[in-house]
Amino acid sequence: MTAATLRRVGLGGITGNPIAFAVVLAIMAVLLAVPLAHNGYVEIIFRNILMYAAMSYGWNLIGGYTGYVSFGNVVFFGLGAYCSALLGAHGVNNLFADVAVACVVNAAFAALVGLPVLRLRGHYFGIATLGIALAVADIVANLDAFGGTGGLALKQVDQAHFSLYYYAMWLVALGAMLATYAIARSKLGYAFVAIRENEEAAAVLGIAATRYKVTAWAISAAFAGAAGAVFAPANGFLDPSIAFSIDSNVFPIVMAILGGIGTVAGPFIGALLLAGLNEILQRTFLKIHTLFFGAIIVLVVLLLPRGLVWLFGLRGGARTWLKSLAGYRA
Amino acid sequence: MSGVLAIDGIGMRFGGLWALTDVSFEVEPGSVVGLIGPNGSGKTTLMNVISGVYKPTTGEVRYAGTRIADVPTHRVCRLGIARTFQVVKPFANLTVRENVAVGAMYGREGTRRSTRASFERADELLEVVALTRVAGRAASDLTIPDRKRLEVAKALALDPEILLLDEVMAGLNATEVDEALELLRTVNARGVTLIVVEHLMKAIVSISTTIVVLAEGKKIAQGAPSDVLASPLVIEAYLGSRWVKRQEQLALIASEREEALRVQPPEAHA
Amino acid sequence: MHLIAQDLVNGILAGGILGLVALGFSLVWGIMNIINLAYGAFIMLGAYVTYQLFTSFHLDPFLSIPISFAALFVLGYLLGRYVINWVARAPVLTTFLLTFGLSLLLVNIALLVWTSDTVGVTTAYSGANFTLDGVTIPWTKLFTLIAALAITGVMQVWLTRSKMGRAIRATAMDIGAAQLSGVRVAQIYAIVFGLGAGLAGVAGTLLSLSYSINPSMGDPFLIKAFVVCVLGGLGSVEGALVGGLTYGIVESFATQLDVTIGSQHISGSGLQDAVALIVLLVVLIVRPRGIMGKATA
Numbered sequence: 001m002t003a004a005t006l007r008r009v010g011l012g013g014i015t016g017n018p019i020a021f022a023v024v025l026a027i028m029a030v031l032l033a034v035p036l037a038h039n040g041y042v043e044i045i046f047r048n049i050l051m052y053a054a055m056s057y058g059w060n061l062i063g064g065y066t067g068y069v070s071f072g073n074v075v076f077f078g079l080g081a082y083c084s085a086l087l088g089a090h091g092v093n094n095l096f097a098d099v100a101v102a103c104v105v106n107a108a109f110a111a112l113v114g115l116p117v118l119r120l121r122g123h124y125f126g127i128a129t130l131g132i133a134l135a136v137a138d139i140v141a142n143l144d145a146f147g148g149t150g151g152l153a154l155k156q157v158d159q160a161h162f163s164l165y166y167y168a169m170w171l172v173a174l175g176a177m178l179a180t181y182a183i184a185r186s187k188l189g190y191a192f193v194a195i196r197e198n199e200e201a202a203a204v205l206g207i208a209a210t211r212y213k214v215t216a217w218a219i220s221a222a223f224a225g226a227a228g229a230v231f232a233p234a235n236g237f238l239d240p241s242i243a244f245s246i247d248s249n250v251f252p253i254v255m256a257i258l259g260g261i262g263t264v265a266g267p268f269i270g271a272l273l274l275a276g277l278n279e280i281l282q283r284t285f286l287k288i289h290t291l292f293f294g295a296i297i298v299l300v301v302l303l304l305p306r307g308l309v310w311l312f313g314l315r316g317g318a319r320t321w322l323k324s325l326a327g328y329r330a
Numbered sequence: 331m332s333g334v335l336a337i338d339g340i341g342m343r344f345g346g347l348w349a350l351t352d353v354s355f356e357v358e359p360g361s362v363v364g365l366i367g368p369n370g371s372g373k374t375t376l377m378n379v380i381s382g383v384y385k386p387t388t389g390e391v392r393y394a395g396t397r398i399a400d401v402p403t404h405r406v407c408r409l410g411i412a413r414t415f416q417v418v419k420p421f422a423n424l425t426v427r428e429n430v431a432v433g434a435m436y437g438r439e440g441t442r443r444s445t446r447a448s449f450e451r452a453d454e455l456l457e458v459v460a461l462t463r464v465a466g467r468a469a470s471d472l473t474i475p476d477r478k479r480l481e482v483a484k485a486l487a488l489d490p491e492i493l494l495l496d497e498v499m500a501g502l503n504a505t506e507v508d509e510a511l512e513l514l515r516t517v518n519a520r521g522v523t524l525i526v527v528e529h530l531m532k533a534i535v536s537i538s539t540t541i542v543v544l545a546e547g548k549k550i551a552q553g554a555p556s557d558v559l560a561s562p563l564v565i566e567a568y569l570g571s572r573w574v575k576r577q578e579q580l581a582l583i584a585s586e587r588e589e590a591l592r593v594q595p596p597e598a599h600a
Numbered sequence: 601m602h603l604i605a606q607d608l609v610n611g612i613l614a615g616g617i618l619g620l621v622a623l624g625f626s627l628v629w630g631i632m633n634i635i636n637l638a639y640g641a642f643i644m645l646g647a648y649v650t651y652q653l654f655t656s657f658h659l660d661p662f663l664s665i666p667i668s669f670a671a672l673f674v675l676g677y678l679l680g681r682y683v684i685n686w687v688a689r690a691p692v693l694t695t696f697l698l699t700f701g702l703s704l705l706l707v708n709i710a711l712l713v714w715t716s717d718t719v720g721v722t723t724a725y726s727g728a729n730f731t732l733d734g735v736t737i738p739w740t741k742l743f744t745l746i747a748a749l750a751i752t753g754v755m756q757v758w759l760t761r762s763k764m765g766r767a768i769r770a771t772a773m774d775i776g777a778a779q780l781s782g783v784r785v786a787q788i789y790a791i792v793f794g795l796g797a798g799l800a801g802v803a804g805t806l807l808s809l810s811y812s813i814n815p816s817m818g819d820p821f822l823i824k825a826f827v828v829c830v831l832g833g834l835g836s837v838e839g840a841l842v843g844g845l846t847y848g849i850v851e852s853f854a855t856q857l858d859v860t861i862g863s864q865h866i867s868g869s870g871l872q873d874a875v876a877l878i879v880l881l882v883v884l885i886v887r888p889r890g891i892m893g894k895a896t897a
Contacts, residue, residue, distance in 0.1 A: 014424075014428075063693065069691075069692050069693045069696065071696060116881065116885065117881075120884060122692045123629075123635050123692055124830075124884060126635070126692055126696055127635065127823070127826050127880070128877075128880060128881065128884070130823070131823060131827075131873065131876060131877035131880055131881075132877060134823065134873035134874075134876075134877070135871075135873045135874040135876075135877040135878075137873070138870060138871050138872070138873045138874050139871065139874060141870065142866060142867070142870050142871065143864060144864055144865075145864070185445070186445060187435045187436070187444075187445055187448070190428070190431070190432050190435060190445075191432075191435075191436065193421070193423075193424065194421055194424075194432050197421035197422055197423060197424065198419050198420075198421060198422075200419065201415075201419035201420075201421065202432075203403040203404045204381075204403065204404075204406070204407070204412075204413070204419075205404075205407065205432055205433045205436050205437065205484065205487075205488065206404050206405075206407045206408065206433070206436035206437050206438075206440060206488065207404055207432075207436050208402075208404045208405075209404070250697075250700060253693075253697065254697065257693070257697065261693075287712075288708060288712065290704055290708050291704070291705060291708035291709065291712070293704060294701045294702065294703070294704025294705035294706075294707075294708060295701070295705060296701075297697055297698075297700065297701030297704065298683070298698060298701035298702060298705070300697075301687070301694055301697045301698045301701065302683075302686060302687065302698070305690070305694060325686075328686065328687045328688065328689045328690035328694070329685060329686055329687075329688065329689070329786075330685040330686075330688035330689065330785055330786045330789050
């Protein structure tokens with residue numbers, strides 16, 4: 001992949017295209033109006049989009065900005081969901097408390113596990129995180145306190161204040177988005193990116209890599225955990241297969257890629273498009289929608305390796321894009 | 331905080347091989363030390379030890395009252411020591427400006443700088459190394475000489491007191507070498523001590539105040555450039571003992587012939 | 601005493617197959633530097649090929665080994681040539697996601713064709729076993745172990761002696777030099793990917809004799825394949841085998857765990873993934889190159 005091509009694809013600048021970000025904020029503003037339609041089904045769809053967006057921002061921070069490709073971030077979502085579930089089982093039904101606890105627990109867990117695991121690179125890190133997710137799912141399924149495989153039923157979904165869950169999820173997504181923006185504009189963001197580009201060179205320039213990697217993962221865990229914490233009471237029921245589902249693991253990654261890794265607008269755009277597409281597919285082809293999803297993943301990876309936000313910054317049109325595709329050939 | 335950089339009895343062993351044996355010298359603040367020696371003499375290894383990349387097997391490097399080996403990699407720049415790498419390591423997907431700014435953000439003065447101040451510092455340094463015209467380009471887009479300048483700029487962004495330059499001029503043509511030398515002189519004039527590893531004799535001689543010569547891991551000479559280069563030990567190290575012996579033999583033959591001619595001056599045949 | 605011996609034997613019997621599973625995975629990883637997340641799906645397809653041949657043509661599972669190898673080799677070769685080669689030098693994320701997407705595709709195609717019903721291959725000799733010194737050994741598992749060892753042996757010989765095998769190993773060592781010697785890297789990659797798939801297919805066939813078959817049966821084996829490769833050391837046939845046997849034994853003992861803490865009862869059998877993860881982390885921290893791996897310079 002020649003540098004010249006990459007430059008034309010719009011690389012550099014760690015927030016990404018500012019116009020894209022403005023568009024995203026505008027869409028977020030519009031999304032505030034969804035509950036006014038009084039359509040529960042539509043509300044759930046958009047609530048899921050916001051949920052995936054938050055998770056995607058989380059993954060984007062550790063995978064996109066810091067370059068540590070985690071294949072197990074679902075563990076934070078699941079743990080966050082179980083935080084809410086357990087709090088609910090003990091009589092605490094406050095969304096703020098749920099989110100706060102989920103953030104703290106997940107950040108701590110990420111920091112703890114991150115210290116040994118973030119020493120691994122590339123493939124090893126990816127599979128180790130996948131292993132962590134699977135192992136935690138196993139353990140949770142085996143612990144009675146978590147309701148085992150039967151799951152936990154939370155307090156009846158508060159129908160009267162149903163839209164509260166929507167606004168809560170909206171706030172979580174907005175928080176993740178704005179936090180990413182703030183980070184990308186600050187020294188912290190540059191530390192992350194420096195680590196991604198060349199960890200040894202970053203250390204020579206004074207960046208304590210371990211500290212920053214762990215920070216990135218802890219923040220990313222908090223985003224996913226917060227999303228999970230709002231999801232659980234909104235869903236009314238939780239079991240390991242829902243909390244640690246493959247969808248919740250992989251969707252955020254594909255969304256970040258589709259929208260544009262390492263940008264501020266990318267995860268939201270990816271979430272909007274992909275979750276929307278998923279809805280349509282599910283309604284049209286109930287039986288084989290996962291099949292189409294697999295095909296979409298393959299196509300996105302092959303055709304849009306840098307995502308849509310980068311594509312919009314593209315100068316040189318189709319030919320440059322086609323040339324950039326051949327860059328990784330054997 | 332400037333002081334003397336003390337390299338004291340440094341030995342470095344890799345497996346069964348001693349790459350460095352008992353190397354000692356001191357670097358005065360403000361000087362330019364040229365580190366030379368034939369290939370494989372241990373110059374880059376020594377640079378790695380001084381900059382803290384390797385921990386020496388024996389001996390220590392001391393600066394500002396601290397042993398370098400005791401300091402983790404990311405803290406070395408806080409001591410005031412910066413280096414460039416032979417194989418340049420730019421942040422490929424960041425612009426030239428951003429590359430230098432990262433150094434300014436996290437280097438010795440970094441904690442006191444905001445993001446904006448770091449970028450301003452980066453702009454200043456790009457002026458010094460004459461890279462302002464490509465400030466907005468991706469680092470991976472640069473030519474080799476420009477990449478070397480970027481390496482220097484990034485190192486300078488750390489506000490170093492001592493700058494280690496490892497073969498900064500490799501791959502440059504004659505004009506580019508002169509420009510690089512100018513740059514180094516400018517940097518030195520700003521008060522930065524330089525330790526330069528180079529193969530180009532002319533370059534090293536023109537810029538160094540002191541020269542240290544390594545051969546097979548040992549220091550064999552140290553002193554002013556003219557003295558060191560005339561030293562037979564140094565010549566032997568570069569050209570080999572057989573060459574030196576041959577030269578001596580040739581000199582002997584020449585002087586014997588002279589003797590013979592003097593004893594028996596050529597006579598016109600009677 | 602009895603119990604330990606039985607666990608040990610069970611571990612060895614399972615380990616041979618794990619070694620074979622890991623071998624195909626290790627080939628693709630070691631030579632192309634690609635972690636194939638669709639590997640579990642290949643195993644599953646191999647099992648289904650055997651199942652289909654068994655139910656439709658009453659073909660003995662052991663006899664279907666060459667067929668499942670061939671079928672999966674072709675699939676793997678085509679995928680390698682026309683899909684994987686496009687991203688052969690791409691970063692981890694790209695290959696992870698691509699192979700994951702392929703996995704989704706393959707699993708869902710299997711779901712369409714065979715539905716999610718769990719099926720099995722039960723031959724006349726399925727339940728037969730013999731006892732040696734108080735330890736029960738099922739015949740099928742013993743033959744499976746022998747078959748796995750045999751195939752591993754064949755692969756080892758082929759990789760070291762044949763022209764293609766040497767070309768493959770040359771590519772793994774130094775692509776540039778291999779290319780200069782006339783090796784067509786893209787072709788080699790396609791063949792290696794096909795080989796990996798073929799070996800997975802054979803593993804699936806052998807597994808079908810002892811495990812139940814359904815479209816998602818391959819998933820647990822993916823993680824185990826990875827851990828076995830890390831444990832045994834990447835890049836060698838012996839590594840895969842030694843890693844497989846070791847892991848088989850460890851898992852066999854670990855899943856016997858049965859403790860009660862307070863009111864919480866923990867049984868090892870449901871914690872296979874946790875076992876895999878712990879082994880992985882221990883190896884990576886204590887001896888990253890694995891049991892048989894060579895230390896990198």
